[in-house]
Amino acid sequence: MTSTPPADYEALSRKASRFLGPEQLSALAPSQRALLAFLLNELLETRGALAEVSLDDVRMIFERVAGFPPVVRETGAADDLS
Secondary structure, three states: OOOOOHHHHHHHHHHHHHHHOHHHHHHOOHHHHHHHHHHHHHHHHHHOOHHHOOHHHHHHHHHHHHOOOOOOOOOOHHHHHO
């Protein structure tokens, strides 16, 4: 079994934060933010590489946790996770 580099977890967190934006993340309850981070990290471990986690994955997990789809920011974040 391959180990996911620790830097990939931090990079995924930064990229998801840029994609979702501080307003949407701060609107979540602390437990929701923790669950979002947990599910993103779990997906990263399953996929094995940061490049294998898409923006659609981030959207899907956010919607699952928040109960509504994210408002997508137009900041070039799409380039960060592709």
